[in-house]
Amino acid sequence: MTTWQDEGIRIRRMVPEDYEEAYALWERTPGMHLQSLNNTYGGIALLLTKNPNSCFVAVDADGRVVATALGATDGRKGYLYHVAVAEQWRGHGIGTTLINRIYDVFKAVGIVKIGILVVADNVEGQEFWKKQGWNTRPDVIYFDHNL
Ligand SMILES: CC(C)(COP(=O)(O)OP(=O)(O)OC[C@H]1O[C@@H](n2cnc3c(N)ncnc32)[C@H](O)[C@@H]1OP(=O)(O)O)[C@@H](O)C(=O)NCCC(=O)NCCS
Secondary structure (H helix, E strand, O other): OOOOOOOOOOEEEHHHHHHHHHHHHHHOOOOOOOOOOOOHHHHHHHHHHHHHOOOEEEEEOOOEEEEEEEEEEOOOOOEEEEEOHHHHHHOOOOOHHHHHHHHHHHHOOOOOOOHHHHHHOHHHHHHHHHOOOOOOOOOOOOOOOOO
C-alpha cells in the first residue's frame, strides 16, 4: 500500500512564512473557528515564536501545506489548535502523526495534560478526538474576553 510518505508528504515545523497557505487550508476546512482575533498573521506568528518546536505542517511534494497542527503550552498545560488535514489527504494517518509529534514535544518538557477547544457543531472533529482517546468536559463552560 502506498503511504503518504511515499507520495512525498513530509512533516516539518511550521514557520510564519507558512501562514498564508495554512490560513487558506483552514478557510476551506469546515469546523475551523477562524473568527477569533488571534488568527491574524501576527497572532499565529506570536504563537509560533513562543512555541517553535511544537507547531507542525505537512507539505506535499511541491512544498504546499496540506495539514497543520499547532501545539502551544503556557508551561503547565498544553493546548492544540488548528488541527486540519486537506480533504484529499484525510484518513491516511497524517492527523494522528502530527498530534503524536506534538505529544512527544510536550512530554519532553514535562507537560502531562493537554486540551483542545472544538466548536460545538463540529461533530466530525469531536468524533476524531474521541477516537484518539480524549474525553469531553461537560462540567466546564468556556468564557473568553477581548482585551
Ligand atoms: C479530524 C482530522 C484532523 C483527522 O485527520 P486525518 O489525517 O484524516 O486523521 P487520521 O488519518 O490520522 O485518522 C486517525 C483515526 O481517526 C479516524 N478518524 C478520522 N477522522 C474521523 C472522524 N471525523 N470521525 C471519526 N473518526 C475519524 C480515522 O478513521 C482513523 O482511525 P483508524 O486509525 O482506526 O483508521 C481531519 O479529518 C480534518 O482535518 N477534519 C476537519 C477539521 C477538524 O475537524 N479538525 C479537528 C477539530 S479541531
